[in-house]
Amino acid sequence: MTDIVAQVNDWVAGNREECIRFLQDFISIPSPSGEEGDAARFLAEKMNEFNYTTTCVDTLNDAMGTIKGTGGGRSLLLNGHIDHVPVGEMVDPYSGKIMDGDELGDHGEVIYGRAACDMKGAVAAMVLAGRAMNELGIRLKGDYMVTGVAFEEVGGAGTKSTINDSKFLADVVLIGEATNMQLALGHRGTMKFGVTVKGRACHASAPERGINALYKAMKMITKVKDELAPSTPVHPIYGKTSMTVTQITVSPEAFNVVPEECKFWIDCRNHPDFTAEDLDRHLNDIIDELKADDSEFDATVIRSPNFEEKTFSGYYTDPDENPVVGEAVEAITESYKEPNKGIWTFATDGRFYAPLGIPVIGFGPGEEEYAHTQRDHVRVQDYLDTIKVYAALACKICDVS
Numbered sequence: 001m002t003d004i005v006a007q008v009n010d011w012v013a014g015n016r017e018e019c020i021r022f023l024q025d026f027i028s029i030p031s032p033s034g035e036e037g038d039a040a041r042f043l044a045e046k047m048n049e050f051n052y053t054t055t056c057v058d059t060l061n062d063a064m065g066t067i068k069g070t071g072g073g074r075s076l077l078l079n080g081h082i083d084h085v086p087v088g089e090m091v092d093p094y095s096g097k098i099m100d101g102d103e104l105g106d107h108g109e110v111i112y113g114r115a116a117c118d119m120k121g122a123v124a125a126m127v128l129a130g131r132a133m134n135e136l137g138i139r140l141k142g143d144y145m146v147t148g149v150a151f152e153e154v155g156g157a158g159t160k161s162t163i164n165d166s167k168f169l170a171d172v173v174l175i176g177e178a179t180n181m182q183l184a185l186g187h188r189g190t191m192k193f194g195v196t197v198k199g200r201a202c203h204a205s206a207p208e209r210g211i212n213a214l215y216k217a218m219k220m221i222t223k224v225k226d227e228l229a230p231s232t233p234v235h236p237i238y239g240k241t242s243m244t245v246t247q248i249t250v251s252p253e254a255f256n257v258v259p260e261e262c263k264f265w266i267d268c269r270n271h272p273d274f275t276a277e278d279l280d281r282h283l284n285d286i287i288d289e290l291k292a293d294d295s296e297f298d299a300t301v302i303r304s305p306n307f308e309e310k311t312f313s314g315y316y317t318d319p320d321e322n323p324v325v326g327e328a329v330e331a332i333t334e335s336y337k338e339p340n341k342g343i344w345t346f347a348t349d350g351r352f353y354a355p356l357g358i359p360v361i362g363f364g365p366g367e368e369e370y371a372h373t374q375r376d377h378v379r380v381q382d383y384l385d386t387i388k389v390y391a392a393l394a395c396k397i398c399d400v401s
């Protein structure tokens with residue numbers, strides 16, 4: 001292993017400029033969710049050029065590439081998304097320019113651009129780790145598989161399609177979402193709950209004739225914020241449940257009408273000790289309380305479409321039950337430094353693999369706090385080190401023949 005790490009180090013050092021240019025080129029291709037075609041084809045063409053055994057792009061614009069192993073080893077699938085959130089007010093979002101990190105609140109040399117951190121840096125490193133192994137003649141026993149998926153930022157249709165339609169699956173999955181070079185073993189689940197509050201419309205010039213649904217909703221929102229959200233249980237692994245109101249609409253939407261209905265949505269990140277049933281019950285308790293001291297209060301709890309009851313959509317790859325976590329720690333330590341083990345604050349596509357019984361580990365360059373911001377960037381050194389880490393993980397998990 002020491003030998004291989006040294007070889008990959010030399011390869012990255014010798015191809016430093018080319019590795020950087022590869023990420024810059026990738027960032028220069030706009031790929032907001034739903035428009036991933038060019039980025040997917042770019043990846044597939046590159047994997048082809050780098051002598052991957054097979055490459056393809058599916059109808060949703062998920063790019064997939066495999067370096068076939070010699071047999072007898074576990075396969076490793078590296079998953080990263082190629083779509084990104086809107087650029088907003090970012091300056092030169094597709095420049096991929098090299099900057100001094102100080103200008104962005106970071107340090108060292110960085111590559112700037114939309115998706116640098118979330119997460120083209122990681123996807124580029126996945127593709128290049130395969131290239132490095134191919135050029136160095138490192139033959140793995142298990143398959144080395146890379147997928148750059150579409151639609152992650154808007155629900156995960158890309159990864160779902162690679163699993164269900166392409167059966168692009170392996171013995172171990174690595175998600176490259178930003179971990180700041182640490183090891184992530186899971187994350188909380190996500191629940192979307194809504195509340196419809198009823199009132200009675202009337203002319204806004206005489207509001208006393210109606211019941212303003214927006215005012216009634218405010219009472220409930222205040223209780224969710226001040227009473228329910230702070231009181232949720234803390235889990236030893238996942239930490240706290242978070243809950244916040246993110247959207248609100250009224251009907252009719254007219255300047256001069258007291259609204260007869262107000263609907264608001266709650267984004268809740270939960271753990272196994274705080275289920276959909278729990279949240280449902282707490283929201284209904286609040287409604288009962290409000291009804292008890294206001295006879296005009298009328299509200300119903302609703303769920304987002306396709307909400308599966310009691311589903312916990314997070315996951316945790318327990319090191320005590322999954323030896324692959326220990327192996328990953330060894331590989332990362334040998335090729336970089338010993339990582340801390342933790343969980344992501346946000347959700348990832350790892351949630352689609354974990355229920356299939358596949359151990360899912362996470363490692364990526366970039367820091368969570370820069371994702372989706374105008375300061376989107378990745379440190380050059382972290383990006384280059386990630387290529388080494390991915391190659392070392394592949395050698396450890398797939399075994400070298």
Ligand SMILES: [Zn+2]
Binds near residue numbers: 081118119152177
């Ligand atoms: Zn992401």
